[in-house]
Amino acid sequence: MSPESTAEHLSAHITPNSLLIPTIEAWRIYLDDQGNSPHTVKAFLGDLRLLAAYLPADRTLGSISTTDLNNFLEWMQHVRRVPCSPKTLSRRITALKAFFRWLHTHGVIPVDPAERVVQKSVISPLPETLTTEEIEAVLDKARAHLHGENPDTRYYTLVALLLSTGIKKGECLAISPNHIDLEAPGGPLLFVRYANPQQRYKERKIALTQDWVEAYALYRAQYTLEDRLFPWSQRRLEYLLEDLGKEAGLSKHLSFDMCRWTCAVTDWLSGMEQDKIRQKLGVSRVQWREISLKLAQLAR
Numbered sequence: 001m002s003p004e005s006t007a008e009h010l011s012a013h014i015t016p017n018s019l020l021i022p023t024i025e026a027w028r029i030y031l032d033d034q035g036n037s038p039h040t041v042k043a044f045l046g047d048l049r050l051l052a053a054y055l056p057a058d059r060t061l062g063s064i065s066t067t068d069l070n071n072f073l074e075w076m077q078h079v080r081r082v083p084c085s086p087k088t089l090s091r092r093i094t095a096l097k098a099f100f101r102w103l104h105t106h107g108v109i110p111v112d113p114a115e116r117v118v119q120k121s122v123i124s125p126l127p128e129t130l131t132t133e134e135i136e137a138v139l140d141k142a143r144a145h146l147h148g149e150n151p152d153t154r155y156y157t158l159v160a161l162l163l164s165t166g167i168k169k170g171e172c173l174a175i176s177p178n179h180i181d182l183e184a185p186g187g188p189l190l191f192v193r194y195a196n197p198q199q200r201y202k203e204r205k206i207a208l209t210q211d212w213v214e215a216y217a218l219y220r221a222q223y224t225l226e227d228r229l230f231p232w233s234q235r236r237l238e239y240l241l242e243d244l245g246k247e248a249g250l251s252k253h254l255s256f257d258m259c260r261w262t263c264a265v266t267d268w269l270s271g272m273e274q275d276k277i278r279q280k281l282g283v284s285r286v287q288w289r290e291i292s293l294k295l296a297q298l299a300r
Contacts, residue, residue, distance in 0.1 A: 013026070014026060014061070014103075014108050015061075015062075015108065016060060016061055016062025016063075016108065016109055016110075017060045017061070017062065018060065018061050018108075019057075019058070019059070019060060019061070020048070020051065020052040020055065020059070020061065020064075021049075021052050023061060023103070024045060024048045024049060024052065024099075027044075027045075027048070027099055027102060028041060028045055030102065031044065034285075035201040035284065036201075036284050036285075036286060037201070037284045037286070037287065038199070040284055040286050040287070043091060043095070044091075044094075044095040044098065044099070047091065047092040047095035047096070048095060048096075048099055050076070050092075051069075051072055051096065054072050054075060054076075055068065055072070061103060061108060061109055062109055062110075064100075064113050065113050066113045066114070066115075066116050066117060068113070069096055069113055069114055069117050070117060073089070073092070073093065073117070076089070076092070077089065086120065087124075089120055090119070090120050093117060093118075093119050093120060094119070094286070096114045096117060097114045097115070097117065097119065098286075099114070100112050100113055100114035100115075101114065101115075124290075126294055126297055126298060127257065127258070127261045127294070127298075128252050128253075128258055128261075129258060129261045129262040129265050129298055130163075130250075130252070130254075130258065130259075130262045134248065134250060134252075135163065135262065135266075137248040137249065137250070138159060138163075138244050138245065138248045138250070138254065139156070139159070139160065139163075140248070141155070141244050141247040141248045142155040142156035142159050142160065142244055143156055146215055146218065151218070151222070152222075153215060153218045153219040153222045153223070154219070154223070154230070154232075154240060155240055155243075155244055156215045157212070157215050157216060157219040158172075158230065158237060158240055158241070159240075159241060159244055159254075159259065160209070160211065160212045160215060161190075161208075161212060162256060162259035162260065162263070163259050163262060163263055163266075164208070164209050164212060164263065165190055165206045165208075165263065165280075166206075166259075166260045166263030166264050166267070166280060166281055167190075167192060167206070167260070167282075168256065168260060168282075169234065169256035169257070171192050171282075172229075172230065172237070172256065173228070173230065173234055173237075174193070174194075174195075174228075175190070175192075175228065175229040175230070176227055176228060176229060177220075177225045177226075177228075177229055179191045179192070179193055179229070180208070180216070180229070182208075182213060186207075187207055187208070188207070188208040188210075188213050189205045189206065189207060189208060190205065190206045190207075190208055191203070191204075191205050192204050192205070192206065192282060201284070202282040203282075204279060204280065204282050206280055237256075238255065238256070241254045241255060241256070241259075242254060242255075260281070261298070264277060264281060264291070264295055265295060265298045265299055267280065268295045268296075268298075268299050269299055274288075274292060277295075278291075278292075
């Protein structure tokens with residue numbers, strides 16, 4: 001169901017007199033249509049079902065007030081006697097705001113009761129990233145392996161791919177050689193694919209640099225590639241990154257996650273449009289809210 005048809009479904013079947021539980025199911029369809037993470041959808045639905053369990057069973061959408069929502073949040077934190085961490089509380093407030101904003105936007109309710117609920121944002125600690133000088137130091141050591149007396153092309157092929165594409169560890173491990181298109185009309189591309197249909201929304205294509213393409217040719221000449229681009233264990237690849245970090249004299253622990261965040265910050269500082277960075281990273285709009293705040297702080 002498209003967002004437009006979802007809106008028509010709303011106006012036809014959901015009214016201020018509708019109850020929460022059936023409306024939550026309609027919202028699930030909408031969230032799926034919008035390409036949200038299955039984990040986000042599951043968490044948001046759980047948050048709204050908790051609200052439905054708290055309110056009287058016959059409470060209609062149009063009768064829910066800001067006071068009801070604030071009382072619910074107070075109950076959840078101090079009366080329910082089930083631990084509610086600051087991060088969980090922040091997500092539940094986000095879920096309430098997203099749900100009632102959706103109803104208000106589509107004309108189901110005239111006033112959004114969640115609009116005045118105070119958002120309590122919780123941002124986890126900032127990740128470590130590489131400076132421009134550290135990036136160059138790492139790439140210099142990787143090039144030394146690439147063109148050395150006893151070359152090992154894995155170092156440069158791995159770290160340069162991570163720093164330029166920002167892919168996750170799991171995505172990197174799942175890459176097959178046929179996910180790389182060197183003949184694409186607009187230039188060489190990496191296709192990030194997922195076997196699980198529920199994660200298809202994360203699939204995307206990312207441009208590859210000419211330096212990486214040249215290194216990839218040497219890499220293919222040195223190693224036999226069949227099903228996987230990097231046919232080694234996760235731990236072995238982590239060791240390759242750790243070795244590079246030590247050789248480059250880093251005081252930091254070079255990792256997949258550090259390369260991903262470094263790529264994102266580099267793109268941010270280059271002036272790339274924020275939505276293009278989000279799409280390149282393969283994250284939902286909900287996830288992007290926290291990530292973009294972190295990137296802004298890291299860029300400063």
